[in-house]
Amino acid sequence: MRRIVSILIEMELCDAAILDGEVAEETAALAIPLFSSLRDLFGGETAWRKIIVTPVKDLQTVQKFLQLCRPEGIDFRREGVRVGMALPCAVHVSHE
Secondary structure, three states: OOHHHHHHOOOOOOEEEEEEEEEHHHHHHOOOHHHHHHHHHHHOOOOOOHHHHHHHHHHHHHHHHHHHHHHHHOOOOOOOOOOOOOOOOOOOOOOO
């Protein structure tokens, strides 16, 4: 996570928030014992995900972030790293 934070700072994405999120399967497994048994049977994955939320100016900023991550060993295309998403935001309210 330090590498990600360093890249965010290097890119001046200081408004970023890094959130911990619990996957839906884990929530179901805790609430319903049957789901817990199925998770154990099929080899449950990590129950938590890191989620980075930050406003960016454009798609090029996202692409630069991904390019800077790869030499650090963080490649969102590689199995086990999970998912990278860039979502458009129609409204962003800020003091700026």
